[in-house]
């Protein structure tokens with residue numbers, strides 16, 4: 001079983017295509033301070049072509065501790081993991097990956113841990129309302145003209161193929177960027 005270590009000791013992790021992830025950062029859930037791999041303890045490793053991370057982050061600014069579980073694909077898009085840290089962390093530390101075939105057949109559980117492609121949104125569906133009107137289509141799916149999150153309106157701005165949204169913007173389905181709407 002792999003030990004939990006400072007994530008910076010597990011990085012960089014290299015994808016099969018030669019690209020690598022050298023740094024990993026995430027804002028503190030409490031105060032927004034940007035934390036990096038130095039502030040996280042856990043494990044980061046390649047699983048089925050993606051980098052899987054299950055760590056505990058400690059914010060140096062406010063002292064908050066929180067779990068970080070995610071997958072990073074070869075396009076360096078971050079996807080949520082549906083299982084909680086306490087399950088994902090020991091799982092990642094325990095799996096043997098010498099033989100991909102064996103891995104695929106022996107751990108049916110892993111497919112449950114990977115998010116559905118459509119479920120890349122960071123917002124729980126229960127808090128998200130999508131407009132019926134579409135402003136266009138992207139990758140075969142309609143682009144809602146606006147979305148509401150907890151009552152706040154966001155209007156469609158652009159497609160971001162790098163999955164990067166700016167400050168105050170909302171990233172939907174991993175590629176659609178919305179800006180706060182006029183009625184806020």
Ligand SMILES: [Zn+2]
Nearest residue numbers: 028031059062
């Ligand atoms: Zn903080």
